[in-house]
Amino acid sequence: AQSVTQLDSQVPVFEEAPVELRCNYSSSVSVYLFWYVQYPNQGLQLLLKYLSGSTLVESINGFEAEFNKSQTSFHLRKPSVHISDTAEYFCAVSDIRNTPLVFGKGTRLSVIA
């Protein structure tokens, strides 16, 4: 079965600084990878996903993630964060066998003014 590890439970970062939220997965077959974001007092919403094709995927608000098969990683990055990026970020994986999504424990990103 697949699994997801988010190595950092909390990441504080100053406004306008770059950030990387780490995600590693394990699976014996090809995977689908997701990043979901949960803003305070809201439900989770999809930030970006990798299904196939280009290994670099981007969101509309400046985040990007790169699928690295050899390192089994799907780290999320943003070159310059805003206060409004403060949220909980969840990495998730499914695979081509049509198995349910498995979520990581989440990383709380706190942007400091």
Place this chain on the structure above:
Amino acid sequence: EADIYQTPRYLVIGTGKKITLECSQTMGHDKMYWYQQDPGMELHLIHYSYGVNSTEKGDLSSESTVSRIRTEHFPLTLESARPSHTSQYLCASSAGQGWEETQYFGPGTRLLVL
């Protein structure tokens, strides 16, 4: 913005009570899900449905039950609440049948059982 609703948002209840958490979506999605999330922990899938009259158990054993009589409605019931049921419950839905589809989440229900 996704149209998926959960009620109540917060519930404090005594041990032994029967409770039903409501989830509704207006997007016509076939697939619906219930997740349980403890603070600082992973989301765990407890139930899902491929469509009307279809329900499946997820990867986390749960004493709750679900029903799917209408496409838009996927309620979760606890027959006898216990303190161990204290958690946040998240409902979600997606179009199609595959797990690669984007899931749309409701705001969640925070349950406290005394």
